[in-house]
Amino acid sequence: xxxxxxxxxxxxxxxxxxxxxxxxxxxxxxxxxxxxxxxxxxxxxxxxxxxxxxxxxxxxxxxxxxxxxxxxxxxxxxxxxxxxxxxxxxxxxxxxxxxxxxxxxxxxxxxxxxxxxxxxxxxxxxxxxxxxxxxxxxxxxxxxxxxxxxxxxxxxxxxxxxxxxxxxxxxxxxxxxxxxxxxxxxxxxxxxxxxxxxxxxxxxxxxxxxxxxxxxxxxxxxxxxxxxxxxxxxxxxxxxxxxxxxxxxxxxxxxxxxxxxxxxxxxxxxxxxxxxxxxxxxxxxxxxxxxxxxxxxxxxxxxxxxxxxxxxxxxxxxxxxxxxxxxxxxxxxxxxxxxxxxxxxxxxxxxxxxxxxxxxxxxxxxxxxxxxxxxxxxxxxxxxxxxxxxxxxxxxxxxxxxxxxxxxxxxxx
Numbered sequence: 001x002x003x004x005x006x007x008x009x010x011x012x013x014x015x016x017x018x019x020x021x022x023x024x025x026x027x028x029x030x031x032x033x034x035x036x037x038x039x040x041x042x043x044x045x046x047x048x049x050x051x052x053x054x055x056x057x058x059x060x061x062x063x064x065x066x067x068x069x070x071x072x073x074x075x076x077x078x079x080x081x082x083x084x085x086x087x088x089x090x091x092x093x094x095x096x097x098x099x100x101x102x103x104x105x106x107x108x109x110x111x112x113x114x115x116x117x118x119x120x121x122x123x124x125x126x127x128x129x130x131x132x133x134x135x136x137x138x139x140x141x142x143x144x145x146x147x148x149x150x151x152x153x154x155x156x157x158x159x160x161x162x163x164x165x166x167x168x169x170x171x172x173x174x175x176x177x178x179x180x181x182x183x184x185x186x187x188x189x190x191x192x193x194x195x196x197x198x199x200x201x202x203x204x205x206x207x208x209x210x211x212x213x214x215x216x217x218x219x220x221x222x223x224x225x226x227x228x229x230x231x232x233x234x235x236x237x238x239x240x241x242x243x244x245x246x247x248x249x250x251x252x253x254x255x256x257x258x259x260x261x262x263x264x265x266x267x268x269x270x271x272x273x274x275x276x277x278x279x280x281x282x283x284x285x286x287x288x289x290x291x292x293x294x295x296x297x298x299x300x301x302x303x304x305x306x307x308x309x310x311x312x313x314x315x316x317x318x319x320x321x322x323x324x325x326x327x328x329x330x331x332x333x334x335x336x337x338x339x340x341x342x343x344x345x346x347x348x349x350x351x352x353x354x355x356x357x358x359x360x361x362x363x364x365x366x367x368x369x370x371x372x373x374x375x376x377x378x379x380x381x382x383x384x385x386x387x388x389x390x391x392x393x394x395x396x397x398x399x400x401x402x403x404x405x406x407x408x409x410x411x412x413x
Contacts, residue, residue, distance in 0.1 A: 034319045035064045037089040038308065041075040044272055045093075048339035052332045056323060063319050072194055076101050083110050083311075090314040091323060094139055096130035096306040098374050099384045103133055105309065111138045112310040117321060118328050122346055127304040140307030140324050143333035143346035147271045148198045148301050149359045154285040156183060156265040164289045167296045168206050175242045178265050184244035186237070187264035189255035190395050191248055193388045197370055199268045200391075204230035205299040205366050206291040212299075212366040218376060222383075223402075223409040231394065231401045238395065248396055260284060272305075274355050275341040288358040300362035303371055304345055305336075376413045383411035 040049050046069050053065045068089070070078055075093075082088040088110065094102050105111045115137045120128060123141045131139045150171075157163070160181055165171040178185040189195035205212060207230050214220035237243065244264065252269075259267040260280030268291070277286055290298040307327055310320045326332050330348055337344050341353045343360055351357075373383040386408055394404045 033062050033064055034316050035066060036091065036314075036316060036320055036323060038065060038067045038323070039075075039079070039089045039092040040067060040069050041093045041095075042072050043069050044276060045069075045340070047275070048336040051339050052327065052335045055331070055335065056326045059326070060319075060322060063322070065323060073192070083108065086313060088311040088313070090316060090320045091308045091310055094306065094309050096139055097133065098130065098303070098306070098368075098371055100374070100377065100382045102138060102309075106133050106138060110312055112312050112314075112317070112321075114138060114140070114310065114321075114324065118325050120328060122330065122348065123328075124304075124345070127345065130304055130306050139309045140328040142305030142307050142336075143330070143344065143349050144305040144336055144340065145271070145343040145345035146303045146305050147343055147359060148202045148268065149271055149288045150202065150266055150268050150291050151259065151274070151277065151286055151288050152266045153259070153262060153264075154287050156262070157287070164287065165292055167292050168294045171206075171291060175237065175240075179241055184258075184264040185242045185266060186244075187250075187255045187258040187267040188238075188243040188247045189250045189252045190238070190243065191392055192251045192255075193391050195252045195255055195269065196391045196395065197387070198270050200230065200234055201301045201369050202268055202291040202299075203233055204369055205301050206293050207233060209293065209297075209299045209364060209366050212369070212372070215372045215376075216367040218413075221409055222373070222412055223405040227405055228401050231404070235395070235401070248392075256280065271343050271356070271359050272340050274353075274359070275339070278341070286355060288355055290359070290362050297363040298361060299364050299366050300360065301368050302365045303368045305342075373408065373412070378411055378413050381411040383408050386411055 038049070038053070040046065049067055053067060057063065057065060079088065079092060094105065096102055113136050118137070118140060120137070120141055123143070127141045127143070128137070131137045131141050160177060160183070162174055162177065165174055175185045188199060204227065208226035211220050211224055211226040238247065250258070255267060256269065256273055256276050257280060258264050260277050262284070274288070277284060290300050292298050308324060310317070310324055314320045330346070333346060334349050336342060337349055337351050341351070341356055343356055344351055370384060370387065373387060377383050390399060390404065390407070393399045394401065
């Protein structure tokens with residue numbers, strides 16, 4: 001009997017020890033630091049992403065966030081591969097409804113429905129439109145406006161007695177003056193589809209802002225003579241040597257670096273690259289303006305930047321949602337404005353950068369050609385993908401302007 005009592009007491013102690021150990025494990029799990037991974041599609045956005053993640057982790061010490069920076073030309077292909085393997089990052093950038101990529105992700109059930117899970121009360125209808133499909137929200141909105149601008153080297157302009165153009169004819173005189181003085185007028189990455197887009201859109205806006213307004217309302221076709229005229233102007237500038245030699249073999253990085261090093265007097269690119277020039281060459285004196293129309297108006301192409309989706313199969317949905325909520329906050333968006341030297345598009349978000357102040361001087365705002373392609377795509381067609389794949393072929397002469405716009409137009413409603 002005594003022996004049985006000893007066995008009982010030993011068993012009881014063992015059980016209590018096991019329970020205490022198990023309870024300790026539960027407590028450890030509660031305080032265990034969760035690691036999230038987030039993908040960004042371009043090196044230009046690394047600085048703001050890094051800064052905003054540092055702030056998020058300070059506020060959420062139980063969450064560690066690791067980021068990976070990809071390149072635009074490979075981004076969606078890499079993302080598709082990881083999704084098919086069931087190994088996608090917890091959060092990842094998309095450009096929303098600007099292309100068909102988000103719609104495809106929704107069809108694959110690859111992204112979390114964020115409807116009513118994030119405070120978006122301060123955002124405009126235009127910015128929210130980029131995040132929704134079928135009335136449901138699938139990514140965080142952006143508070144920055146992505147516009148395009150002509151950047152110029154102030155020292156080169158001063159050397160040749162040049163000033164910001166008053167109209168489109170003035171701008172072309174500047175191009176000819178620079179070329180006559182053996183200065184490359186415009187640094188241009190002619191082998192990269194996005195560089196071509198951000199170059200072409202200001203030309204179209206300056207030559208025919210009326211087409212952009214009509215097309216936004218669904219009242220103009222892509223094979224319109226006005227669109228053809230803008231494409232022909234871009235090709236004409238190349239033929240006249242305004243982009244220098246070998247521009248068809250230059251990518252975006254080469255374009256930005258050439259301007260930063262003073263090898264070209266100007267470049268036409270996105271507003272988000274303003275900070276890239278400062279990083280490449282802090283001593284570079286830069287001005288910026290919107291390419292003017294023939295009557296001197298300054299149209300500004302406007303697109304809202306987009307944000308991040310949450311992978312539907314993330315192992316940490318609560319923590320991923322907490323990060324998405326922070327990314328949509330004004331605090332996070334102000335960081336993006338500060339780090340990118342970007343154009344604010346949300347009430348309460350401000351910039352004091354003089355270069356951005358120059359960029360946003362405009363007389364009218366117009367829609368993006370690329371956005372129009374996405375908004376009026378035929379069911380099952382992807383004119384934005386045709387643009388991305390084939391605009392380089394237009395510059396190299398593999399397509400005529402008529403062939404190119406006809407191909408785009410066939411994919412439109």
